[in-house]
Amino acid sequence: MTDDLPTGPAPEPEPHSGSPDELRRLAAPRRLRVDDHMFTAPALSGTFRLQLFTAPGTRPVAVATQIAGAEGMSLMNGVETFTGAVWEKHCPDQDLPPVWVERQMELQGALEETRFRRVVFDGADHYRPHGPHWSVITHEELQNLVGATVATDRGTGYVPRAVEPEPQLVFAEFAVARLARPEPFREPACMPAGVPWWRRWTRQVLPRRGDAHTCCWYHGGDWHAVNAMALEFLERARAQSVEPDDMEEFAIAHADAAGASQWQTEALASLFSVSNAIQPASQTGYINGQHRAQAMLEAGVRRTVVLHYIDET
Structure with missing residues (x-):
């Protein structure tokens, strides 16, 4: 050596x-x-x-x-x-x-x-x-x-990967209690240790309504009201065959018609944004949305809307 x-x-x-x-x-x-x-x-x-x-x-x-x-x-x-x-x-x-x-x-x-x-x-x-x-x-x-010649190219033995079909975007209703436990990040004051299983089930039985906090935007409004509207708008969108890319605009228009507050409109838009929706990676994590999930779990929200990517193979 x-x-x-x-x-x-x-x-x-x-x-x-x-x-x-x-x-x-x-x-x-x-x-x-x-x-x-x-x-x-x-x-x-x-x-x-x-x-x-x-x-x-x-x-x-x-x-x-x-x-x-x-x-x-x-x-x-x-x-x-x-x-x-x-x-x-x-x-x-x-x-x-x-x-x-x-x-x-x-x-x-x-x-x-x-x-x-x-x-x-x-x-x-x-x-x-x-x-x-x-x-x-x-x-x-x-x-x-x-101490030798190093090739700079990819090599003649390179085999291009097969072209994979684009995944299909689908917004769907989802049980909040089934979301993975959020991990604390970025906002330690309001996400100190995630939400343990015993607390999430307690909140499902005894939900907290109208209990907004000032720690951050995510905890600053009523997720019960937002998700009630979100589920209603999801059903309307399905009946009208609204494309996933158009769901955010659809939700904002209906939120305005329903007299939603500015915070509620922003929250609805976030749930139906293809770039910002809650996306469970699996039962053990998130692609996006764990801070909103934290707020919903603490409030005892039962149903929400999530975005899935489904392979068409």
Whole structure:
């Protein structure tokens, strides 16, 4: 092992530099041992070209190249899992993950030139690095690092993903008690610890009506009244075959006709906005809307409107 690998049982975190001195310290003549044009991690749907350079007594260097937006999970979003998968599969005897360099190429007519980026992690636990930090590395610096030629293209073995049909948008009635427990974020004063199961069921039996708070907009109005109107407007929209993209405008018009307050109109618009509606990701999370869900659960609202994306396959 070289001096940049730990001698003790626990790996040390990498330095957050990517400086020329650090790159010179890691540089060594290596050979291209793996050139997998469609590498993927078992837990993720993303693919990329993996070039892995190795030499005895040196840390492996992994170069990942991907076409942004065309290969599923992006390199940036999946960097911990992708790096861990390469580490576990191709260099499991190493105490640290491979030196990770990634390049996402933009696809706009022709592949545009984009920069390589070095990723350094705070630490790692059993082939799972964490705490990524990105810095730019030039192609020349990268080739000096590995001591070999590094391909800059996606590779002839790239297989484009099949075109997936656009998902269908559907607004639907949903039981508030079935929404996942919101996680505290951004507003600790009014979302200190989510809503435990016992409290949400108590509020379903003994709802709180007209109990507005001043902590934030989400807790500032009557969600019982808003959702009663929302469910009525949903039925009207179905009878009139209103498209999902037109639901927000439809709800605002009917809210005005019903004499809704400004807050109620804004709340109704948020429930029927395709970009801002409550979207349960699963029984364990949200794509959007957990602060509104928090307010509804605390008030004991029983039914609301959520947005689903349904694949037409």
